[in-house]
Amino acid sequence: MKLQHYLGGLEGLPEPLTLERRVFVEDWEKRIFGIHVAMMGLSNHLGSALPAYPIDEVPTAFKDEWTWADLRTGAEAMNPFDYFKFRYYEKWLGGITQFFLDKGYVTEEELAERMASLSPADADGPPEIDDQVIAYLRYGDSPRRDVAHPKFAVGSAVRITNVPADAHSRLPGYLRGRTGTVERVFEGDYAYFCHTGDGIGDPMPIYIVEFDPAEIWGPRAEGGPLSLYAELFEAYLEPIEEES
Template identity: 55%
Template structure:
C-alpha cells in the first residue's frame, strides 16, 4: 500500500484533524449520496445477499462499484495529494476518475464543468432537480435499509482456533489491500473466530476475493509501537482475513 495507508507506528504526523462535523460543506452531502446511489445500483447486486433484482431497475449506471473501489481510489492517489485534500475531496476525485474511466463522461467534459462551477459559486450550490424514476428510488432505499452482506457459506473449517498463535504474513503491498502495514510479520493470539466466511468486493493481488474465515487477533502493543507511546496494560485488537495469516 502507499504511504498514506501504512501509517501504523509512525510519529510526527501533525497536525491532526479534529473535525467533528460529518459534513462541513453542502456539496459533501451530495458526493456521499452519489456514492451511496452507485453502490445501490451496482451491477454485482444480482449475486448479492440479500437478493436484488438489479437487472429490472431502469438505471443507466451499469458498472461495479463498492466501498472497496472507493478505498482503492484513495490508495492510488499520490501521497502528497492524499494529505493535502479533505476527506470528501478524496471521494470526489476517486468517483470523478471512475466515471471518466468507465466512459460516462470525458476528461474534457469534466474539466469544462469544473471550470464553470469554480467560476460561478451560485451554480455549484444550486438545488438538485426533484423527481426521477420511482423504481430507482425504491432500489436505493432498499439498499440503505438492507445493505450488501459479505457473509457467505464456507464448506471447510477455519485453519485456526481460539488460543492459537498466528503470524501475519509479510505480503508485498498491492494496489489495494485490507492488511494494515504495521502488522506484517507480527505475532498475535486468536481471540475470536467469526462464524461463517466473508467475501470481499473484488479480488486483490494479495489474495482477497473468495470467501474465507476472519479472525479477531490480540496483539501486544509493545510489538507494534515504542514503549513511550503505549499503556503497558493495553491490548490491541484487529480483525484479519485468513489469507493474511500463518501458524506462528
C-alpha cells in the same frame, strides 16, 4: 503497500492530525456520500449479492460495478502527497471523479466546461431517489456467504503475513510480520467485494487478533495494560511453527 497504510506508529508527520468529529463538515460532502450510495445501489454486482437484486432490469445508464473496494482503491491510487493534503470526502470526490472519467461516463473537457459554468446559485435541488437505491438502502448487501470454517481457534498464536500488495489491501502495513493472539472468530465466512491480489476476495473467516503494543512499536510503546486489536481476513494470518 501504499504509504498511507503505514500510518500506525509513524513519527514526524508534516502536521498534527485533526480529529474532526462532525460527519459532514460542508454541505457538498453530503452530496458526495449520496452519489457513492447511489452508485453502490445500482452496481451490477448486486445480481449475485445477498440479497440478490434484479439489477439487469433496472433502467439506469450506470452499468458498472461500484463497491467500497472501488472507493478505497481510488483513494489509495492518489499521489501520497495529495492523499495527506485532502480531507476525507475530498478523497472520495477524487476517486469517484476518476472512476467516471476512466469508464467514459464523462470526459475531462465536459467536466471542465461544467465546472466553469457553475456558480453557487446553480446548485440543484434534492434529487429523486431511484426505487432500486431505496431497496438497497433497506436491505443492503451482506458479504457473509456461509458459516465460519476457521483454521485458527480463539487463543491461537498467529503471525501476520507479509505478502506483496496489489492495487488495494485491507492489511495495515504496521502489522506485517507481527505476532498476535486470536481473540475472536466471527460467525461467518465473508467475501470481499473484489480479489485484491494479496489473498482476499473469496469467502473466508475474519478474526479479531490481539497485539501487545511492545510487539509493534518496541521500546516506544507506552507502558500499562494496553492491547491493540485488529480485524483481519484469514488470508493475512499464518500459524507460528512450534520449535522442536
